[in-house]
Amino acid sequence: MIAARVPFATKLSYGFGAVAYGIKDNGFSVFLLLFYNQVVGLPAERVGLAIMIALLVDAFIDPVVGHLSDQTHTRWGRRHPWLYLSAIPIGLVWLLLWNPPEASPDMQFAYLVGIAILVRAVVSCYEVPSLALAPEITRDYHERTVVLRYRFLFGWAGGLIMLVLAFAVLLVPEPGYPVGQLNPNGYHRFAVVGAGIMIFAVLVSAIGTHRAYARLQATAPERLPLVPTFRAIITTLKNRPFLILMGAAVFAFANQGLAFALSNYLLLFVWEFPQIAFIFYAVALFMGVVLAFFCVPAISKRLGKKEAAATLAIVTLVLGTLPYWLRLAGLFPAIGSPLLMPAFLSFAGLSTAAAVSVMILTTSMMADVTEASELETGKRTEGLFFAGFFFTQKCVTGIGIFLSGAMLSAIGFPEGAQPGAVAPEVVDRLALAYAVLGVVLGLCAAWAYTRFPFGRAEHEARLARLAVASAAESLEKAEVSRPVGLAKSDFA
Numbered sequence: 001m002i003a004a005r006v007p008f009a010t011k012l013s014y015g016f017g018a019v020a021y022g023i024k025d026n027g028f029s030v031f032l033l034l035f036y037n038q039v040v041g042l043p044a045e046r047v048g049l050a051i052m053i054a055l056l057v058d059a060f061i062d063p064v065v066g067h068l069s070d071q072t073h074t075r076w077g078r079r080h081p082w083l084y085l086s087a088i089p090i091g092l093v094w095l096l097l098w099n100p101p102e103a104s105p106d107m108q109f110a111y112l113v114g115i116a117i118l119v120r121a122v123v124s125c126y127e128v129p130s131l132a133l134a135p136e137i138t139r140d141y142h143e144r145t146v147v148l149r150y151r152f153l154f155g156w157a158g159g160l161i162m163l164v165l166a167f168a169v170l171l172v173p174e175p176g177y178p179v180g181q182l183n184p185n186g187y188h189r190f191a192v193v194g195a196g197i198m199i200f201a202v203l204v205s206a207i208g209t210h211r212a213y214a215r216l217q218a219t220a221p222e223r224l225p226l227v228p229t230f231r232a233i234i235t236t237l238k239n240r241p242f243l244i245l246m247g248a249a250v251f252a253f254a255n256q257g258l259a260f261a262l263s264n265y266l267l268l269f270v271w272e273f274p275q276i277a278f279i280f281y282a283v284a285l286f287m288g289v290v291l292a293f294f295c296v297p298a299i300s301k302r303l304g305k306k307e308a309a310a311t312l313a314i315v316t317l318v319l320g321t322l323p324y325w326l327r328l329a330g331l332f333p334a335i336g337s338p339l340l341m342p343a344f345l346s347f348a349g350l351s352t353a354a355a356v357s358v359m360i361l362t363t364s365m366m367a368d369v370t371e372a373s374e375l376e377t378g379k380r381t382e383g384l385f386f387a388g389f390f391f392t393q394k395c396v397t398g399i400g401i402f403l404s405g406a407m408l409s410a411i412g413f414p415e416g417a418q419p420g421a422v423a424p425e426v427v428d429r430l431a432l433a434y435a436v437l438g439v440v441l442g443l444c445a446a447w448a449y450t451r452f453p454f455g456r457a458e459h460e461a462r463l464a465r466l467a468v469a470s471a472a473e474s475l476e477k478a479e480v481s482r483p484v485g486l487a488k489s490d491f492a
Contacts, residue, residue: 079129265413270430270431317438
């Protein structure tokens with residue numbers, strides 16, 4: 001498991017399951033704020049608050065799911081029962097999210113809080129155990145980066161394909177709704193199509209990895225009652241490298257979440273792009289993901305994971321905010337210029353490539369943390385660590401939507417706005433606030449990555465010590481089971 005390359009079919013099937021998370025994350029990040037604010041009619045700050053409440057509840061749900069999957073002991077292994085059982089519930093709660101009842105604003109707020117918690121909980125029941133498979137698939141320092149990039153490729157592909165479908169087929173203008181993104185009928189179609197694809201992706205990934213990894217563990221995990229279980233969770237999550245990495249990921253992922261949560265507002269009201277531009281925007285983002293997919297292994301090998309992550313976090317903030325600084329300075333192509341869309345999409349694609357590379361490297365470093373903990377504690381708790389990491393991924397949407405809602409409220413952005421009809425000073429405040437927050441979050445992420453304590457040399461030294469400890473344990477078990485009258489040399 002340490003040195004061998006992972007088969008290509010395994011990489012594909014393992015990565016394909018991330019399509020479900022990509023659709024969920026894209027829906028939350030790009031459309032949820034717009035839907036509940038401009039279509040349902042909830043104030044933006046209340047939408048952001050609802051998502052933040054769900055995120056806080058997630059802080060307790062994710063580690064419990066991770067710990068329970070670590071303790072699962074079946075003939076299908078620790079993770080696969082969770083993968084199979086989560087598929088149908090994911091589709092059902094996705095349908096409920098985009099079909100809120102007609103009710104008072106307070107009831108709709110309560111509904112959004114409750115259903116957002118359910119969506120996050122059932123997605124956790126798939127994504128946390130699935131992510132926790134990564135350290136079991138390979139322990140090689142660079143091979144796990146290669147494996148994990150497939151998750152990001154398919155995750156982004158799923159989300160962006162849904163984005164293209166939304167703009168081209170699902171969220172289209174109809175009589176009475178001249179702007180497709182504000183058409184409530186389109187969101188019903190969006191929910192049905194998304195639910196079907198998510199269920200399919202989860203089941204394909206579970207079936208595709210079943211033969212290689214769905215097996216009974218040689219040793220049953222220790223069963224802990226409720227109080228010791230939470231004590232074990234707290235102890236595990238106090239791991240210093242884990243806390244540093246999770247802090248860096250929160251800043252980096254929240255920056256990406258801010259960009260997605262405001263994308264409709266920025267493209268519609270700051271840049272005043274037509275409907276077709278949103279399809280080109282999705283294509284540009286996917287080109288960035290493909291670029292990251294091919295480049296991140298080489299960058300990681302050349303710089304090391306933490307140095308590469310810190311450097312690329314800076315690249316992300318520069319490329320992601322530069323069009324807004326140039327616009328405010330009057331140096332970017334003007335609204336209506338034929339150069340505006342190509343220039344903006346070039347920056348967006350390259351910024352996305354850097355941001356996705358940071359995410360891939362962070363996931364790979366999290367897998368490295370699990371071996372450090374195993375060496376220190378003697379226990380394998382990948383589910384717990386990746387539960388914490390998955391929580392940071394959810395911060396993409398939670399913190400991003402919260403900051404976006406607060407920002408829109410603070411700058412006085414109107415409800416029911418139409419492109420081209422918002423006061424110029426409000427649009428300028430939106431562009432400035434987005435650029436400033438992007439710079440702050442990006443700088444914090446880059447600094448935090450530099451504090452991560454180990455790289456490849458430390459990782460390989462740990463693997464060697466784990467191998468020695470494993471050999472000693474095997475020898476000890478062999479001696480215990482040695483029949484009377486046989487010497488140690490008889491086992492040689």
